[in-house]
Amino acid sequence: MTEQAEPENTPDGGPGAPIARRTLLGVLGAGAAGLAAAPYLQAGWEKVLAKASQADPTGLTGLLPNPGGFRYYSIVGSVPRKNDTNYELRIDGLVDKVKTYTLADLRALPQTRIVHDVQCTDGWRVENTPFEGVKLSDLLDDAGVAAAGKALQFTSFDGAYTENLTLEQARRADMLVALRMQDAPITHEHGGPVRLYAAPMYFYKSAKWLSGITVTDRVVPGYWEERGYDIDGWLDGADKQAGGSGPVAGV
Ligand SMILES: Nc1nc2c(c(=O)[nH]1)N[C@H]1C(S)=C(S)[C@@H](COP(=O)(O)O)O[C@H]1N2
Ligand SMILES: [Mo]
Numbered sequence: 001m002t003e004q005a006e007p008e009n010t011p012d013g014g015p016g017a018p019i020a021r022r023t024l025l026g027v028l029g030a031g032a033a034g035l036a037a038a039p040y041l042q043a044g045w046e047k048v049l050a051k052a053s054q055a056d057p058t059g060l061t062g063l064l065p066n067p068g069g070f071r072y073y074s075i076v077g078s079v080p081r082k083n084d085t086n087y088e089l090r091i092d093g094l095v096d097k098v099k100t101y102t103l104a105d106l107r108a109l110p111q112t113r114i115v116h117d118v119q120c121t122d123g124w125r126v127e128n129t130p131f132e133g134v135k136l137s138d139l140l141d142d143a144g145v146a147a148a149g150k151a152l153q154f155t156s157f158d159g160a161y162t163e164n165l166t167l168e169q170a171r172r173a174d175m176l177v178a179l180r181m182q183d184a185p186i187t188h189e190h191g192g193p194v195r196l197y198a199a200p201m202y203f204y205k206s207a208k209w210l211s212g213i214t215v216t217d218r219v220v221p222g223y224w225e226e227r228g229y230d231i232d233g234w235l236d237g238a239d240k241q242a243g244g245s246g247p248v249a250g251v
Contacts, residue, residue, distance in 0.1 A: 069126040070118075072189045075223060079158040079188070079209055087193050089177070093153075093214035096144030103193055106179060109134045114174055119235060120203040131197040133178035137171045139213070151219040154196055155212035163207040163222040164231070165198065167215075174199040177210065200238035204229060 084103050091099045113132045119125040136152075145167065152170050154163040165175065178186060178197040186192030191208020198205040204224050225231050234240055 069124075070190070071124060073120075074158065074208070076158050076160050081188055082157060082193055082209070082211075084193075089194060089211060089213070091139060091143045091213045091215070093216055094146040094149035095215050096146060099139070099143045101139075103179070106134055106177065106194065109138060111179075112173070112176060114176060114197065114199050116174070116199040117235075118203050121229065129181065130183055131176055131178045131199070132180035132183075133176040133194075133197065135173060136165075136175040136177055136196075136213075137173070139177060140167075140170065140215075143215075145215055148217050149215040151216045153212075153214045153216050153220045154207040154210060154222075155214070156191075156207050156209040157211040158209050161207055161209075161223050162220070163196065163205055164216075164219050164225075165205070166219060169198075169232075172200070177213075178206075198233070200235055200240075201233040202229075202235060205233045 087103050089101045089106065091101075111132050112135050113130060115128050115130045117125055117127045118129045140152075149167060151164055151166050154165075156162070169175065176197040176199070178195050179193065180186060181190055181192075181195075181197075186195055191206075191210070194210045196205070196207045196210050204222075207222075219231060221231060222229075
């Protein structure tokens with residue numbers, strides 16, 4: 001299944017697209033007066049889409065759960081595919097040395113497996129989901145965080161999604177740069193080949209299609225946080241103490 005568009009970003013690509021097109025054709029048919037009205041119609045349509053998306057404000061997309069209970073979310077309509085030949089993760093910003101990692105580089109580092117419940121803000125939940133990858137803290141140690149570094153900003157090769165963690169959160173043992181999910185390489189739909197997995201937090205924190213980690217001097221609100229989500233996305237019952245481990249095991 002392919003990811004679908006977040007309606008507000010692609011008013012001609014959402015589920016109501018045929019109606020939008022009919023409306024626009026109607027406007028064009030009305031001639032110059034109709035053309036003048038078009039921007040207002042467009043604004044009205046955006047309100048309808050906004051209302052429709054309130055049921056699932058994380059911007060939903062693939063509404064149909066796959067057999068494992070997962071849904072696919074993307075705020076953009078299409079995302080390039082990356083693999084061994086063209087994937088790269090870059091760590092930059094307030095670091096001692098800028099680092100880039102290929103998939104082979106990441107696989108060669110010690111891997112950690114975490115089994116935790118995945119849950120997002122709209123209530124869907126998939127229990128006991130295994131993720132595997134490199135501890136974010138290992139990558140930070142590798143690059144070396146400068147004294148002024150206080151937070152991380154995550155960017156995605158979808159060109160749009162961003163997330164963040166404080167440095168203290170990022171250094172927990174249950175924050176992974178994940179290469180595997182459900183005991184298989186992360187699929188493109190789930191944000192592969194590499195996504196963040198912030199186990200103790202709501203799943204919106206776990207940026208898919210991860211391509212950049214920038215060390216910043218403050219928290220920069222992410223895509224959904226600009227739209228009302230908590231910056232600290234702790235799951236209920238998460239152990240918020242620094243270094244909280246959760247069910248972590250080396251593999
Ligand atoms: N790049 C990117 N990462 C993202 C999102 C997104 O739209 N784009 N959605 C977030 C949200 S709200 C959720 S619930 C999870 C969904 O992950 P999944 O599609 O693998 O189920 O990804 C998070 N990371
Ligand atoms: Mo979500």
